[in-house]
Amino acid sequence: xxxxxxxxxxxxxxxxxxxxGVVMRFGGLTAVNDVDLTVRQGEIVxxxxxxxxxxxxxxxxxxxxxxxxxxxxxxxxxxxxxKPHLVTQAGIxxxxxxxxxxxxxxxLENVLVGRHTRTKEGLFSAxxxxxxxxxxxAESRERARELLEFCGLGAKADHxxxxxxxxxxxxLEIARALASDPGLLLLDEPTAGMNPQETRAAEELVFAIRxxxxxxxxxxxxxxxxxxxxxxxxxLVQGKKIVEGDRETVQNDERVVTAYLGAPLEGTTAAQEDGx
Amino acid sequence: MTESxxxxxxxxxxxxxxxxxxxxxGGGVLAAASAAMSWTWTPDFxxxxxxxxxxxxxxxxxxxxxxxxxxxxLAARGLKGLRWLSPSGSGNGVLFAALGTFAxxxxxxxxxxxxxxGLVNLDPGGWLAAVGSLLAVLGAxxxxxxxxxxxxxxxxxxGLYAALAVSAVLRLGLGQGWALHAVPPGIxxxxxxxxxxxVALPVAIALFRLWRLLDGWxxxxxxxxxxxxxxxxxxxxxILVVTAVFAVGLGVVEFGVSTEYGExxxxxxxxxxxxxxxxxxxxxxxxxxxxxxxxxAVTTGAAFAAAGxxxxxxxxxxxxxxxxxxxxFATVALGLNVVVxxxxxxxxxxxxxxxxxAYAAALVSGSRFSVFRDLHLPFPVAVLIGAAAALVxxxxxxxxxxxLRGDYLAIVTLGFGEIFRIAMNNLDGTSGPSLTNGPNxxxxxxxxxxxxxxxGEAHDFGLLHLGKxxxxxxxxxxxxxxxxxxxxxxxxxxxGRAWVAIREDETAAEAMGINGFRVKLIAFALxxxxxxxxxxxQAHVSGAVSPDQYLFSSPTPPNSAFLLAAVILGGxxxxxxxxxxxxxxxxxxxxLEFLQSYQLLAFGVxxxxxxxxxxxxxxxxxxxxxxxxxxxxxxxxxxxxxxxTKAGA
Ligand SMILES: Nc1ncnc2c1ncn2[C@@H]1O[C@H](COP(=O)(O)OP(=O)(O)O)[C@@H](O)[C@H]1O
Ligand SMILES: [Mg+2]
Numbered sequence: 040x041x042x043x044x045x046x047x048x049x050x051x052x053x054x055x056x057x058x059x060g061v062v063m064r065f066g067g068l069t070a071v072n073d074v075d076l077t078v079r080q081g082e083i084v085x086x087x088x089x090x091x092x093x094x095x096x097x098x099x100x101x102x103x104x105x106x107x108x109x110x111x112x113x114x115x116x117x118x119x120x121x122k123p124h125l126v127t128q129a130g131i132x133x134x135x136x137x138x139x140x141x142x143x144x145x146x147l148e149n150v151l152v153g154r155h156t157r158t159k160e161g162l163f164s165a166x167x168x169x170x171x172x173x174x175x176x177a178e179s180r181e182r183a184r185e186l187l188e189f190c191g192l193g194a195k196a197d198h199x200x201x202x203x204x205x206x207x208x209x210x211l212e213i214a215r216a217l218a219s220d221p222g223l224l225l226l227d228e229p230t231a232g233m234n235p236q237e238t239r240a241a242e243e244l245v246f247a248i249r250x251x252x253x254x255x256x257x258x259x260x261x262x263x264x265x266x267x268x269x270x271x272x273x274x275l276v277q278g279k280k281i282v283e284g285d286r287e288t289v290q291n292d293e294r295v296v297t298a299y300l301g302a303p304l305e306g307t308t309a310a311q312e313d314g315x
Numbered sequence: 316m317t318e319s320x321x322x323x324x325x326x327x328x329x330x331x332x333x334x335x336x337x338x339x340x341g342g343g344v345l346a347a348a349s350a351a352m353s354w355t356w357t358p359d360f361x362x363x364x365x366x367x368x369x370x371x372x373x374x375x376x377x378x379x380x381x382x383x384x385x386x387x388x389l390a391a392r393g394l395k396g397l398r399w400l401s402p403s404g405s406g407n408g409v410l411f412a413a414l415g416t417f418a419x420x421x422x423x424x425x426x427x428x429x430x431x432x433g434l435v436n437l438d439p440g441g442w443l444a445a446v447g448s449l450l451a452v453l454g455a456x457x458x459x460x461x462x463x464x465x466x467x468x469x470x471x472x473x474g475l476y477a478a479l480a481v482s483a484v485l486r487l488g489l490g491q492g493w494a495l496h497a498v499p500p501g502i503x504x505x506x507x508x509x510x511x512x513x514v515a516l517p518v519a520i521a522l523f524r525l526w527r528l529l530d531g532w533x534x535x536x537x538x539x540x541x542x543x544x545x546x547x548x549x550x551x552x553x554i555l556v557v558t559a560v561f562a563v564g565l566g567v568v569e570f571g572v573s574t575e576y577g578e579x580x581x582x583x584x585x586x587x588x589x590x591x592x593x594x595x596x597x598x599x600x601x602x603x604x605x606x607x608x609x610x611x612a613v614t615t616g617a618a619f620a621a622a623g624x625x626x627x628x629x630x631x632x633x634x635x636x637x638x639x640x641x642x643x644f645a646t647v648a649l650g651l652n653v654v655v656x657x658x659x660x661x662x663x664x665x666x667x668x669x670x671x672x673a674y675a676a677a678l679v680s681g682s683r684f685s686v687f688r689d690l691h692l693p694f695p696v697a698v699l700i701g702a703a704a705a706l707v708x709x710x711x712x713x714x715x716x717x718x719l720r721g722d723y724l725a726i727v728t729l730g731f732g733e734i735f736r737i738a739m740n741n742l743d744g745t746s747g748p749s750l751t752n753g754p755n756x757x758x759x760x761x762x763x764x765x766x767x768x769x770x771g772e773a774h775d776f777g778l779l780h781l782g783k784x785x786x787x788x789x790x791x792x793x794x795x796x797x798x799x800x801x802x803x804x805x806x807x808x809x810x811g812r813a814w815v816a817i818r819e820d821e822t823a824a825e826a827m828g829i830n831g832f833r834v835k836l837i838a839f840a841l842x843x844x845x846x847x848x849x850x851x852x853q854a855h856v857s858g859a860v861s862p863d864q865y866l867f868s869s870p871t872p873p874n875s876a877f878l879l880a881a882v883i884l885g886g887x888x889x890x891x892x893x894x895x896x897x898x899x900x901x902x903x904x905x906x907l908e909f910l911q912s913y914q915l916l917a918f919g920v921x922x923x924x925x926x927x928x929x930x931x932x933x934x935x936x937x938x939x940x941x942x943x944x945x946x947x948x949x950x951x952x953x954x955x956x957x958x959x960t961k962a963g964a
Contacts, residue, residue, distance in 0.1 A: 102826060127828035139823035141816050151809075152816045156828030158809055162837055165808035166801055176808070219828050 052079040055223045055254045061110035070096040072278035083255045085269035093278040094258045102126050128156045132221035134212040136228045142201035150183040153218025190214040206237040226257040322538045330457030338454025339388040345447025347381030350374035352440025355427050361576040373423040376582045380416030384451050387412050403540045403598030406458035413451040415589025419582045420448040463536035479520050486513035558617050565621040573634045580906035626785030635784040642791040643853050644873045645897035648881040650845030656887035658838035659818030661725040664732025666875045668843040670865035671708050672701035672850025677757040677860045684757045694763045698851040705847020713839035739862040756861025787856040794852045886932030
């Protein structure tokens with residue numbers, strides 16, 4: 040039951056996310072079992088684990104899509120209300136494992152929807168179209184275009200989301216999430232289905248996001264990706280966090296190795312080969 | 316020649332090129348020319364087609380169709396001065412125009428032969444129309460056409476054959492009586508009285524089969540051709556073109572509204588449908604769209620000017636009244652489009668909000684049947700009260716229901732629609748408190764008087780004459796303009812995008828920070844308010860309100876079912892879609908009286924065909940067009956294991 044925790048960052052950095060004792064039960068199934076996790080300012084934290092370990096469920100608990108059976112989730116010191124839109128408003132944005140873009144809206148419109156919480160224009164200002172409204176709308180568009188550019192989708196602004204290639208859809212999800220000016224970004228398997236070049240580009244993108252001052256919590260199966268990227272990695276197995284720490288701590292932990300079917304971590308060797 | 320893996324540009328009939336062109340042009344000219352001849356010798360056929368030199372009724376349609384075919388054929392060939400008519404140069408436009416002419420001419424000829432009993436009733440003009448239009452179609456089939464390479468579904472499903480066999484056996488058996496023993500006595504009349512069904516089914520299957528065969532032979536498809544850059548016109552000339560197009564549009568609508576007999580209206584519908592398809596294929600519509608996109612304000616202005624000019628062009632008050640009723644129906648449909656088209660909320664009781672607005676306005680109108688008969692508020696105040704009352708009901712209905720996901724809203728609104736009607740029936744002072752005068756409704760709503768302009772009286776402005784119905788048409792047009800403005804502005808705003816996002820994926824929308832309940836309630840309440848506003852105007856236009864005007868379904872619009880159909884038929888999420896849909900759904904039942912008892916059946920068949928061939932509606936926004944016809948689907952390969960629903964929360 041003991042979990043090894045190694046802090047790599049200076050402990051002085053402010054915690055952005057503090058999840059403590061999060062439990063999520065579905066009837067008899069405990070998908071997430073008493074998980075604690077802290078993400079600090081400026082960190083990239085990884086979350087790995089076999090399929091069905093409860094990673095996505097944990098994300099859903101953090102973002103208010105599920106109300107955790109037990110436990111609390113704090114963002115910058117305040118307990119989050121269990122409503123997705125309030126969580127986003129507070130400053131946590133996310134992407135989805137199975138892409139959930141607004142398929143029949145353009146890329147630009149998708150990002151504009153992401154700006155929803157940071158803009159106020161309501162029905163009446165939309166009908167009256169006063170100067171304030173026009174300014175706000177122009178600013179939103181400006182910001183959305185910047186974000187598309189930032190994610191490498193500058194040329195795709197007017198394409199329907201559904202017509203973008205798979206890799207670009209993932210990027211668009213990230214651009215849309217960034218549009219809400221989050222302090223913490225949750226990425227659920229951002230490289231699933233990507234080829235090696237695209238994965239490399241995604242890595243760069245995550246670093247660039249961190250440099251914007253956004254903390255990142257990322258679920259991933261690609262070990263190379265995780266270990267290149269993350270300051271810290273937590274391992275979830277059958278709903279429980281068994282290890283948390285830096286690369287060595289995780290790689291050398293027996294329980295992690297057994298959890299991955301008794302075999303050495305898939306991809307680790309590859310990571311060592313060309314990573315070093 | 317445009318070549319691709321999926322499409323080719325080839326003729327259907329292997330004719331020499333100049334022969335095909337000659338036949339298409341010549342056939343079109345012959346059909347057009349036949350309009351100047353007598354088609355039948357007796358004036359018994361509606362419209363009196365017996366004169367030489369002066370076209371009447373259906374002959375006008377043949378004239379227009381034939382001329383369009385000939386011109387398109389020449390334009391597609393690249394004749395100087397006509398290129399604007401066929402910028403894409405596709406032969407399909409010619410074929411559609413020829414088919415439209417053919418449909419009109421042959422419909423007329425067959426109708427003459429059937430109604431007057433025999434081909435002997437045809438005059439040379441009728442024969443010429445038939446031959447000319449057939450020649451045009453054959454010629455068009457010899458032109459290079461855009462065609463699919465593949466034949467879709469060449470086989471008829473065996474299930475349909477089985478249905479055919481079963482229905483044939485049943486028809487026989489029921490006719491001769493022996494199959495009746497297999498039917499429980501209680502429901503026997505159901506079978507014996509509906510024998511036609513067992514004939515109609517095989518006929519439908521045969522038609523379907525025929526269509527498949529024809530489609531497999533023609534393989535007509537659509538190749539998206541980039542239009543060549545238009546010759547630069549000065550700004551004023553472009554505006555002039557837009558205005559002229561709307562003037563022509565006004566003429567077309569006017570012709571449709573003032574058709575005096577069913578045959579003419581059928582012909583009108585046939586030709587308009589084919590001509591529209593022809594101009595779409597020829598690229599003329601695309602060119603026009605470029606123009607209207609450049610001159611938004613002018614386009615909107617021209618559209619409203621054309622609608623406003625309508626009453627001045629009419630000599631008969633009845634047709635003006637039809638125009639007014641179409642506007643009422645269309646305005647309400649557009650309001651519903653906010654709820655259904657943008658936010659994706661299924662509202663099955665929308666007409667009740669129209670009723671709330673109408674009743675609220677009628678109560679304060681000073682009618683002597685109103686319980687507040689001494690209260691006569693000015694018209695604008697009455698309209699505001701109507702809108703406000705509908706808003707209140709919208710919030711009361713929406714607030715508890717919209718918190719839930721799923722189809723609850725559809726059920727609750729359906730119930731509300733019924734409750735409203737029944738409540739209005741019962742608030743008569745005997746079954747309940749006295750408010751609405753029960754089934755008699757509130758009649759004798761005084762005419763509107765704005766700034767001394769009495770809407771109840773005819774007015775003359777120099778040469779222009781405006782009758783009572785004309786006044787109200789213009790008043791209604793103002794209400795339409797309000798709704799159009801609100802729709803256009805809101806659709807493309809923060810809140811409008813939030814609606815579309817909710818419609819697309821509610822979970823993702825909430826995760827992006829949208830308060831789903833709040834945003835949906837705003838959409839629902841806005842929809843209700845717009846309906847209330849239209850209702851308040853409607854009460855004054857029709858001068859009376861009664862419960863039976865606000866039904867879920869009835870043979871005459873506006874009712875909730877027709878409103879929804881107008882939105883879906885016209886095109887969800889667009890502005891012009893519901894307007895066109897409403898106009899069609901109003902005119903078709905009004906003009907085609909012979910449909911009467913089969914109206915709902917025809918309506919159902921039409922909707923099914925529409926869903927099959929044009930699921931995005933008659934007028935598709937850019938988004939819907941891509942939504943339904945784009946085949947480039949990106950891979951959706953990721954395992955779908957994180958689909959949270961509210962059930963899990
Ligand atoms: N809404 C739900 N209802 C019932 N069981 C669920 C629900 N969501 C997830 N689960 C279960 O929780 C477990 C963890 O799933 P998930 O979090 O998706 O795993 P992963 O780590 O692969 O993302 C799985 O066994 C899954 O079936
Ligand atoms: Mg997952």
